[in-house]
Amino acid sequence: MWNLRSCWWWCPEFGDKIDALLRSVVNWSQGGLKEIRVRHCTDHSISCPNLEVLWVKYCPQVTDESMLNIALMCPKLKELDISCSYEISCACVEMIGVYCKSIETFKRNWMDLAEVWRLQRTRFRFVPPNDLDDPSIVLIFGNIDAHVIGKHMHQLKHLELRFSTLSDKSLAKLCKGCPHRVSGLVWV
Numbered sequence: 001m002w003n004l005r006s007c008w009w010w011c012p013e014f015g016d017k018i019d020a021l022l023r024s025v026v027n028w029s030q031g032g033l034k035e036i037r038v039r040h041c042t043d044h045s046i047s048c049p050n051l052e053v054l055w056v057k058y059c060p061q062v063t064d065e066s067m068l069n070i071a072l073m074c075p076k077l078k079e080l081d082i083s084c085s086y087e088i089s090c091a092c093v094e095m096i097g098v099y100c101k102s103i104e105t106f107k108r109n110w111m112d113l114a115e116v117w118r119l120q121r122t123r124f125r126f127v128p129p130n131d132l133d134d135p136s137i138v139l140i141f142g143n144i145d146a147h148v149i150g151k152h153m154h155q156l157k158h159l160e161l162r163f164s165t166l167s168d169k170s171l172a173k174l175c176k177g178c179p180h181r182v183s184g185l186v187w188v
Contacts, residue, residue: 015040015061022046049073052102055081064092073101078102083109090144097152104155107153108145109162139152142166150177 018040026033026048033048037055046056046066051074056062062085070077071092076098082088093108125127142165156178166174 009032030054046070047073050076052076053079054150055079055107056079056085057083057107058117059085060087064089067092068095075100076102078117079105081105081107081160083107084111093145094148094152097148101155105158106149106153106156107160108164109160110164143170146170146174150174154178 001080015185020040022036022038022041026046031049035053036046036048036051036052037053039056039058041056041059041062046054046062047069051070053076054070055076061166062082064087067082067088077096080096080100080103082093126127143159143162145164146166147170150154150173153159154177
């Protein structure tokens with residue numbers, strides 16, 4: 001739950017501490033780490049070849065570059081949650097689908113746009129980029145994600161797209177693109 005005190009967690013110094021802790025755990029595991037569930041990390045802390053579960057929810061410093069490296073270096077990835085990590089583009093989602101053929105659970109939940117605009121007015125650092133100010137741009141993201149997921153993630157068993165802007169037509173195409181019955185489709 002968001003509150004005024006939690007906004008201070010998003011400062012660069014806090015991100016550096018989380019990165020250092022995460023790098024330490026990855027090094028200590030000697031490449032054997034299979035699960036990472038973290039918030040507030042950056043591009044510099046995530047890499048592990050045996051990774052099966054990765055959650056980088058609410059990580060404004062995780063970008064396409066680090067996710068592309070994960071897609072290339074973590075073929076065993078089964079579960080990925082990139083919810084509210086707005087620096088990860090639709091093109092990167094496609095690369096994950098192309099290179100991580102074991103993904104069964106994928107979560108790309110967005111923040112409710114009313115909440116985004118409220119936070120932007122308060123000028124906190126962790127708000128998505130300014131291109132979200134134009135609602136017409138926001139409306140296409142969900143459809144692009146649906147196209148990419150339907151095209152490259154046929155093995156999905158659970159998919160979450162909360163607050164996505166995908167249309168009914170795109171949802172139908174997505175369902176056709178995933179031949180396995182997706183038991184956990186969450187679309188709000």
